Amino acid sequence: MKKVAIIPTLLTLGNAVCGFAAIACASKIDLEKPATExxxxxxxxxxxxxxxFDALDGYVARLSRVASKFGGELDSLCxxxxxxxxxxxxxxxxxxxxxxxxxFHQILAGIATLYMVCAILRLARFNVENTPDxxxxxxxxGLPSPGAAGCLASLAIVRGEMATRWPNLHPxxxxxxxxxWSTLGALAVALLMVxxxxxxxVTKQILRGRHHFRHLIQVLVIVFFIITFRDLxxxxxxxxxxxxxxxxxxxxxxxxxxxxxxxPRPGMEDVLPR
Numbered sequence: 063m064k065k066v067a068i069i070p071t072l073l074t075l076g077n078a079v080c081g082f083a084a085i086a087c088a089s090k091i092d093l094e095k096p097a098t099e100x101x102x103x104x105x106x107x108x109x110x111x112x113x114x115f116d117a118l119d120g121y122v123a124r125l126s127r128v129a130s131k132f133g134g135e136l137d138s139l140c141x142x143x144x145x146x147x148x149x150x151x152x153x154x155x156x157x158x159x160x161x162x163x164x165x166f167h168q169i170l171a172g173i174a175t176l177y178m179v180c181a182i183l184r185l186a187r188f189n190v191e192n193t194p195d196x197x198x199x200x201x202x203x204g205l206p207s208p209g210a211a212g213c214l215a216s217l218a219i220v221r222g223e224m225a226t227r228w229p230n231l232h233p234x235x236x237x238x239x240x241x242x243w244s245t246l247g248a249l250a251v252a253l254l255m256v257x258x259x260x261x262x263x264v265t266k267q268i269l270r271g272r273h274h275f276r277h278l279i280q281v282l283v284i285v286f287f288i289i290t291f292r293d294l295x296x297x298x299x300x301x302x303x304x305x306x307x308x309x310x311x312x313x314x315x316x317x318x319x320x321x322x323x324x325x326p327r328p329g330m331e332d333v334l335p336r
Contacts, residue, residue, distance in 0.1 A: 067128035074136050080112035081144025084215075088148070088155045103222025103293075105152050109215035110296070112144035114209045134192070138185045145211035146181030150174040152218045155249050158240055171251045177214075180252040181207045187256070202261040205254035207306055209261070213251050213304045216296040217244045218248035223293055251304050259308045 087105035092098045103194050119137060123129040157170045190201065221240050224231070288295040 067123060067126065067130070067133065070119045070123035070126070070128060070133055073115050073122060073134065074140050074334045077112045077115035077119065078140035078143050079138075080108045081140065083146070084108035084112070085151050086178065090149045091155045100222050102155070102218045105148070106218035106222065109144060109148055109152075109211050109218075112140075112148075112215040113212060116141060116208055120145040134189065138189055141185055141207055142182055145187070145207035146178045148247075149211045150181075150216040151179040152226055153177065153214055153244055156218075156244055158220065169302065170245050173252070177210070177252040179246045180255045184210075184255040201263060204251070204257045204259060205261055205308075206263075207250055207255060209300065209303055210251040210255050212291060212296070212300040213336070214244060214248060216293065217247070219293045220297060227293070228233045247301070247304075254304065254308060256309070261303075261307055264303070289294050 066297075084105040085110065086290050087101040091101045116137070119133070122131070123133055142287055151174075153174045154171065157167055157174075184204060186203075189202075217240055220227075221237075224240075284299065288299070
């Protein structure tokens with residue numbers, strides 16, 4: 063076996079450890095015991111932590127010029143745990159609220175399974191289509207699995223922290239809203255993962271190359287927004303990235319195709335009398 067880069071490999075394994083810990087936290091949730099609901103938030107933050115490890119391992123490997131096929135395969139396996147299984151399991155733990163309605167509970171289980179399957183297919187397709195050409199790494203084809211996982215993780219964080227964040231609001235209304243949003247949203251991001259909609263590679267755009275001063279200001283504003291509003295900021299950022307980009311893509315494509323093309327202007331031979 064060839065030599066393995068230690069630091070990038072440890073970062074990649076940190077991704078998997080965060081994903082496994084998120085699953086372990088979700089398994090401790092008992093909706094009949096409100097004291098355990100903070101495991102929703104802890105599991106969501108662990109998925110966010112896995113995203114940080116996932117962003118750092120590739121960057122460190124490229125920076126130290128030790129990127130390898132082994133690292134790429136290990137990264138995909140860890141991503142399947144952290145961004146495929148863990149978010150799907152967190153989604154399932156939100157499901158007991160649907161138990162009085164068995165049909166909806168079964169639909170939720172089916173959507174959670176579909177999400178996991180689409181995440182695995184997304185990772186497998188990326189491995190097959192990945193090329194060493196730097197130009198091909200500027201955009202993703204389909205929603206990247208970390209972005210989809212961030213969408214669900216942000217809702218789990220809100221679900222776990224809303225008792226302390228909004229003590230005056232009726233909890234049942236918030237629970238129902240998050241259940242509906244997470245269920246329908248998981249279906250949307252699952253299908254977007256296996257789509258061909260182009261998504262920008264945000265991490266590489268930030269970590270690589272030089273940028274205009276306005277880009278620095280934008281990053282600082284986003285960081286301030288996250289620190290100040292925390293869970294709500296994560297919800298907005300991830301869902302705007304997950305759903306806003308395909309909406310913009312669809313709108314731009316529709317504008318480029320005029321469904322009512324203008325009639326051709328008559329030439330001089332059509333205007334002059336014969």
